[in-house]
Amino acid sequence: MPSYSIMIVDDHPIMRYGLRLLLEQDKEFIVVSESGNAQEAITTAKQLNPDLIMMDLHLQGRSGIDIIRSLRRCGLTSYVLVLSISDSRNDVYAALDAGANGYLLKECELDMLLLSLRKAVVGRPVYSEKVWQYIQLRQNYSDPLSALTKRELDVLQEVAVGMKINRLPKICLSQKKPSKYIFVIS
Numbered sequence: 001m002p003s004y005s006i007m008i009v010d011d012h013p014i015m016r017y018g019l020r021l022l023l024e025q026d027k028e029f030i031v032v033s034e035s036g037n038a039q040e041a042i043t044t045a046k047q048l049n050p051d052l053i054m055m056d057l058h059l060q061g062r063s064g065i066d067i068i069r070s071l072r073r074c075g076l077t078s079y080v081l082v083l084s085i086s087d088s089r090n091d092v093y094a095a096l097d098a099g100a101n102g103y104l105l106k107e108c109e110l111d112m113l114l115l116s117l118r119k120a121v122v123g124r125p126v127y128s129e130k131v132w133q134y135i136q137l138r139q140n141y142s143d144p145l146s147a148l149t150k151r152e153l154d155v156l157q158e159v160a161v162g163m164k165i166n167r168l169p170k171i172c173l174s175q176k177k178p179s180k181y182i183f184v185i186s
Contacts, residue, residue, distance in 0.1 A: 004121040005032045007048065009041045009067065010056040010083070015106075019054065019083075022110060029117065038062035042070050050078050051121050055100070057084040057091055065091075065098045072099035079120050083113075092134045102126040 006029050008016050016034045023029040032048050035041040038061045045053060053071075057064035068080055082095045082103040092103055102120055104113065105128040116126040127135060 003028060003030050004052060005030050005048065005050040006117075007031075007033045007035065007041075007045060007050040007053045007078075009035045009053060009059070009064065011036050011059045012056075015056070022113070023117075026114065028121075036060075038067050041067050045071055045076055045078065046074060049076060052079045052081060052117065054081050054083050057082060057086055057095060065094050068095065068098040068100050079123065081116070081120050081126065087128075087130050089134050089137075092131050093138065096135075103131045104128050105130065 006023060008019050008031060010016050010019070013036065016036065020031045020034065023031050032050055033044045035044055036059075038059055041053075041055075041059075055064045055067065059067070064082065064084070068082075071078070071080065079102070080100045082100045083106060084091065084095075084103070085106045086092075087105055095103055101123075102116070102125050104116055104126060108116070108128055119126050
């Protein structure tokens with residue numbers, strides 16, 4: 001069975017200690033480093049290039065999001081799993097946009113955390129339920145045109161290029177429908 005190197009980044013010593021104790025009970029994981037601040041985390045991650053970095057978002061000095069950006073800019077390919085108390089949609093989106101591969105809330109059960117780590121070390125994305133809902137919500141709204149029918153897209157295209165509403169019945173087949181389509185689109 002392979003072993004995976006893990007780095008823990010959290011500004012709370014008791015959190016790092018608890019995670020280390022949990023992971024040391026499992027032969028699959030080796031905690032290679034713990035860090036409580038941003039600069040130490042960046043320097044150590046670059047030196048060790050661990051398989052997985054467990055990252056809190058709120059650290060003293062710099063945010064975990066800044067650290068993730070720095071690590072990605074320097075080409076580090078470690079799996080970054082955010083482990084945070086924050087269930088703020090803005091924090092979730094910012095972490096994922098910065099380059100995090102997964103996001104778990106600290107309220108998760110220990111067996112869920114271990115299962116998620118096993119998925120993460122083989123490259124699979126892992127998310128808490130609430131985080132997954134945010135991701136789905138974001139994907140649903142990322143392309144506002146995807147909800148339009150072919151006919152609605154045709155009307156939108158004609159209006160966009162300046163076609164007057166009284167000329168639209170040619171593509172809508174009736175005088176009343178253009179305003180219906182424009183209402184649906186807006």
